[in-house]
Amino acid sequence: MESTYADMTLDQLFGEHPHAREFFSALGLSSLPEGQTLGRTVAALDEELLLDVGIERQDLLGQFCDYMAGIERLRNQQQALVSSVTVLGGRDKSGNPENFRLELRPGEVTCIVGPTGSGKSRFLADIEWLAQGDSPTGRTVLINGAAPDLARRYAVEQKLVAQLSQNMNFVMDLSAEEFIRLHAESRMVADPAAITATILELANSLAGEQFTPVTPVTALSGGQSRALMIADVACLSSSPIVLIDEIENAGIDRKRALSLLADQDKIVLMSTHDPILALMGQQRLIFKNGGVSSIRSTSPAERANLTLFEEMDARLTAVRHALRNGEEIAGEF
Amino acid sequence: MRLITVAGPPSSGKTAIICKTAEALQADGVSVGVIKFDCLSSGDQVLYERRGIPARTGLSGNLCPDHFYVSNIEECLDWGLQSNFDLLISESAGLCNRCAPHIKDVCAVCVIDNLSGVETPRKIGPMLKMADIVVITKGDIVSQAEREVFVHRIRQVNSSAVIIHVNGLTGQGGHELGRLLRDAAAVDSLQGKLLRFSMPAALCSYCLGQRRIGADFQMGNVKKMELG
């Protein structure tokens, strides 16, 4: 591989592999002459320039090949499909066995309830770490029913869990469109413009108030930001599992947000104290004393109650709206 | 004893992740000591000692802290050996983005935070490009998209490092980083070892491009620290 690239001229190389150019510009070697072969170009690089950018001549070709191999892997989406994640119980803080076998499948929403400090974070960390009985809880995680390749633990490009929480904000100084496009490009998707348009449209369908593609991401309202983050994670994140820490009850259609993630075949884990969100899942895990104390499927009776709670919630929303409009809060709501 | 060099821009979370990782290691019975290098002042030693992690500080004053570091690291290693640590970590803030404390065959970590902006990986020199492990902090306050773009930008300048997210506040990922550090190579002497990359500018022999470590190779403006 190294010699194939070394024998190509930079014109050829950049023509056939547009991402190759980024490697050199990222290193601070952007104005290389393009007529010569890569091997010759590297051999002729000025010593001073190499010192300035901080790389050794003999390492440059090897690093370039590693980089290109990484790009290829991303492009081929070698991310083996995750069709199930299984968690086998370990023990709680007092050493009592948990005795459960939990299956998580794409398209399903599992809620996580329990007070802070009850072991929710450790549970998620066990999944991320692909625990094999070697974490403090002694739990075991299986992927597609079998023990996973542990090299995956430190393969950041194959991270299992994408996270969304209320503390997260956009910090980049870009418009919504530029921002999503940048993400799409870094994910090597075939048609970044198309996926960007899809994501912006989905985000707007989730957000209470519309935003335009040129709105800076830092100027989005709370609901709009959350909507954009959810649409982006659903369509662009490489991780099969999405962990959500609450979705605030303002400016976003929470039910549609969850079904969007489920439709994109994400395994959704949602940590919440909100009864409506908790009942939106197919099942929920109840945490106590550092362990899973029980697992419950959402029953038909609970689903009926969910409808009731949603009506109550809609009424409260109407009251909030009326308050903002300066109306008297009297009569039917 | 294992030696780890941790470098990264100011306030990127070096002390925070070293503390969390050291706590995870100590829980597994691994003893850890830290040497902090800085320019003018540093409160990090107090932060370490408060958590029961023995620490020493070296202040470089008007010298580049990385130049100062390389003139003192041998003595620091001796301190670590005498103290019987399993693991000695050096923390230094990369102030000029050009010098790096990383030594060949010594585990090299670069800490960089998500808030510093997606252009930052391109601006940081050998400290990032030649690291074995890149730790990303402050992922708890930016979006998933920004985290993914940031990883991609780091990959562009360092294609072989292990990249790992550690939260300096909650310690999430600290246990995992600890596993990596435990597997670092043991180092009993630095005599004659090479810096991974030369340090430019001119005050001492290292400013002039010297890469060999050891008293014989230190010339010019060399300052020594008190280790007590």
Ligand SMILES: Nc1nc2c(ncn2[C@@H]2O[C@H](COP(=O)(O)OP(=O)(O)OP(=O)(O)O)[C@@H](O)[C@H]2O)c(=O)[nH]1
């Ligand atoms: N939100 C958040 N804050 C963090 C994280 N890691 C560190 N911080 C905060 O960032 C600030 C700087 O962290 P330090 O660990 O002191 O950074 P440092 O790199 O050691 O700084 P210097 O030694 O002064 O160069 C502190 O206020 C930390 O609490 C993180 O993962 N998330």
Ligand SMILES: [Mg+2]
């Ligand atoms: Mg510090």
Ligand SMILES: [Zn+2]
């Ligand atoms: Zn310097």
Ligand SMILES: [Zn+2]
């Ligand atoms: Zn010097």
